[in-house]
Amino acid sequence: TQLLEQSPQFLSIQEGENLTVYCNSSSVFSSLQWYRQEPGEGPVLLVTVVTGGEVKKLKRLTFQFGDARKDSSLHITAAQPGDTGLYLCAGAQSGGSNYKLTFGKGTLLTVNP
Amino acid sequence: NAGVTQTPKFQVLKTGQSMTLQCAQDMNHEYMSWYRQDPGMGLRLIHYSVGAGITDQGEVPNGYNVSRSTTEDFPLRLLSAAPSQTSVYFCASSLGLAGRWVSTDTQYFGPGTRLTVL
Numbered sequence: 001t002q003l004l005e006q007s008p009q010f011l012s013i014q015e016g017e018n019l020t021v022y023c024n025s026s027s028v029f030s031s032l033q034w035y036r037q038e039p040g041e042g043p044v045l046l047v048t049v050v051t052g053g054e055v056k057k058l059k060r061l062t063f064q065f066g067d068a069r070k071d072s073s074l075h076i077t078a079a080q081p082g083d084t085g086l087y088l089c090a091g092a093q094s095g096g097s098n099y100k101l102t103f104g105k106g107t108l109l110t111v112n113p
Numbered sequence: 114n115a116g117v118t119q120t121p122k123f124q125v126l127k128t129g130q131s132m133t134l135q136c137a138q139d140m141n142h143e144y145m146s147w148y149r150q151d152p153g154m155g156l157r158l159i160h161y162s163v164g165a166g167i168t169d170q171g172e173v174p175n176g177y178n179v180s181r182s183t184t185e186d187f188p189l190r191l192l193s194a195a196p197s198q199t200s201v202y203f204c205a206s207s208l209g210l211a212g213r214w215v216s217t218d219t220q221y222f223g224p225g226t227r228l229t230v231l
Binding site: 030031033035040041042043044045048050088090092099100101103104105106 | 216225
C-alpha cells in the first residue's frame with residue numbers, strides 16, 4: 001500500500017502555463033518535504049512544511065500543507081523549461097529515533113518551450 | 114565541501130557476484146541512508162545509520178549489508194547480486210541531533226549509482 005499518493009504521475013505543459021501537483025495520504029505527517037530530481041542526479045530539497053495550513057513560496061513555486069497535515073500541493077506559476085524534472089513529496093512521521101521518511105512515486109513534469 | 118559523493122557511477126554485475134557501493138560525506142552529518150529508486154516505485158529506504166557504529170534496516174533491506182565505522186563513510190554491500198537488485202542507488206545524509214534523525218533536516222543526496230545485474 002502506497003502511503004503517499006502523488007498526482008498526476010505525468011504532466012506535459014507549454015511554457016507559461018500554470019500547474020498544480022498533489023500529494024495525498026490517509027496518514028498524518030509531522031512534516032512534509034518536496035524535492036526536485038533532474039535526470040542522472042539525486043533529489044534536491046525545495047521546501048519543508050511543518051504546520052497545518054502552512055503556505056510557503058519559493059519564487060514561482062507555492063507549497064501548501066493541508067490543515068490536517070495529510071496532504072500537500074505544489075503550484076507552479078508561469079512554468080519554464082527549467083522547471084522540468086521529477087517532483088517528489090516525502091512525509092515524515094514521528095517515531096523517535098526511527099527513520100520514517102516516506103516518498104511518493106513522483107510527478108514527472110515536462111515544460112515544453 | 115564536496116557534499117555527498119558516490120562511487121562508482123555505473124556498474125554491471127553478473128548474478129551471484131558481490132560488490133560494495135561507496136558513499137562519503139564531508140558535512141559531519143550524523144544521519145546517513147541508502148535508497149533504491151525503481152521506475153514506478155519511488156525511493157525506498159534500504160538501510161540507515163544515526164551515527165558511527167549504529168545501523169538499522171529500512172523498508173527493503175534483504176540482500177544488502179551496511180556498516181558505519183566512521184562518520185564520513187557509509188558503504189552498501191551487495192552479498193550475492195540478483196537481477197531484482199538492478200536499480201539506481203542513492204546515498205543521502207542529514208545533520209541529525211544527538212543520535213536521532215530530525216524530520217525537518219534537509220536530506221542531501223549523492224548523484225547515484227546505476228547498477229545492472231545480468
